[in-house]
Amino acid sequence: MTLLNKTDEYIYKRLIWKAGQYNLPSDFSFFYNNLPLKMREYLSGQIITSPNEIPVLFFTKPSQEWTLLSTRQLFGYNNSHVYSILLEDIAHLTSKKFADENAKFTSGLKKSDWHELIITCKDGQILLFHARKGSDLFALWNILLMAVRFYR
Template sequence: MQKTDEYIASRLTWKAKQYSLPTEYSFYFENLTQKKKDHYYEYIMDQNIGIPTLLFIQPNSTKWTIIGTRKIVWGENGQSESLLFSNIKEIKPHSLDSKEKFEKAVNGSLPKMEWNELTLTEI
C-alpha cells in the first residue's frame, strides 16, 4: 500500500500531539501565518519535501528544521539542505550534557522532548 502525503502528514501531526507539540519553538506548519509560510517556502519549494508539516526553530538563532512528508529540510542564513526519509539509517540524540544522559536517551529512558539536537546517519 502506497501512503499518500496527506496520510503521512496526519500521522506526523498525530505523533507530534503525543509529544505535546506545538511548543514555544515548534509549530504545525499549517498554523503559521501566511507571511511565515511564504518565508519558509522560499527555501523548500524546490526541495520536493511533500507537505510541510512541522517547523522547529532554535532559540536565539536563525536555524530551522522543517519536517515534510517526504524529506526533512534544515537551514540557516539563507542556506538549506534536505534528506529523504528513506535515506535515513539512524537517528540519535546529539549534544547531550553528559554521557549518562546520552546513554539514557539511546536506551529510551530520556524523553525525546529533552533531545535538543539530533544526529542523522545516512544509508
C-alpha cells in the first residue's frame, strides 16, 4: 500500500490500534476524541492542521508540557510555545536522556526516568517532545516510529 492509498482515516485507525498495544490511554495519555470538549477547543486553537488531518493521541506530564500526535504532524508544547513537525520531515528520534549521556548506556541510566524525545528534522532542526516518564514515553516513541514509516 503506497502513501497515496493511506488516507488519514487509515492512519488514524492504525495509530489507535498501536496505542492499544501499549495499554493507552493512561493517566497522562488520552485519545484526542475522548478529551473534554474544553481541552479539545483549547488544542484546536493552538494547532494548525490540514483539512483531512485527524488529531489522534495527546500526551502530557505533571509539569504541563504536552505532545499531540495527528495523522500528519507532531505538535509539542514546552510551557512557553507550541511547535510542530510534519511526520514526513522526521529524520531521527531518540530520548533526551539517552542523548545527554552521549549515547552510552551506564548503570545510572534508567529507562523508566525518560520523559522527553528528541526529534531531528530532515533540515537538521532539533525539537523536544514530552510525555510522562516511562511507559507513556515509550508508547509515544514506538507509535511515532510506525507513523513515520507511513511517510517513507
